[in-house]
Amino acid sequence: MLARYHLVRGRRPEDDPLPEGKRYDTRKHTHHILRPTPEMVEEFLSDLSQAGFKRFRAAYLAALDERFAEQRERFDALAQEARQGDVFLGCNCPTAHQPDVRHCHTWLALEYFARKYPDLDVRFDAR
Template sequence: MLARYQIVRGHRPEGDPLPEGKRYDTRKHTHHILRPTPDIVEEFLSDPSQAGFKRFRAAYIAVLDERFAEQAERFEELAQEARQGDVFLGCNCPTARQPDVRHCHTWLALEYLARKYPDLDVRFGAR
């Protein structure tokens, strides 16, 4: 199973435990294959409008397409891991600057991986 979760700074709220399974921090400053680039994140956060999100989405998908072409084995490893157990992609979203979880790169990554690997159990809950 593949899903997302929210990374919380400090203590997690009572009643919102970390999900059980493999958790990956996929934020822009990491080296994860699904991380967005810092420039497209900053551009989106400077204009979080619907038009800004459309630009962010297109830029992020282009990043994923480029990485997939160059490093397909890393995507396949992640897909295989999700076939065998629960895998969660982490980000701070939703936040005050970006309150819509559907505009988070993790949501877009889940959509991307669901298209690339239709056999995966991809869940879009707002964790």
């Protein structure tokens, strides 16, 4: 199963425990295959309008397509890991500044995996 989870800075609330399974930090400063670039994130956070999200979405999906073409084995490995156990993609979204989790790169990554690997159990949680 592949899903997302919310990374928390500081102490995690007791009513929001970490999910059990493999958790990956996929934020912009990591080296994860699903990270957005810092430039994409900065541009989107400077314009959270629907048009700004549309630009972010297009840029992020283009980056995933490029990485998929160049490093398919990393995507396949992640999909296989999610077939064998629970895998979670982490980000700080939603935040006070960007409250719509459907505008988070992890949500877009889940949509991408659902398209590329139709046999994969991909779960969307709007928390």
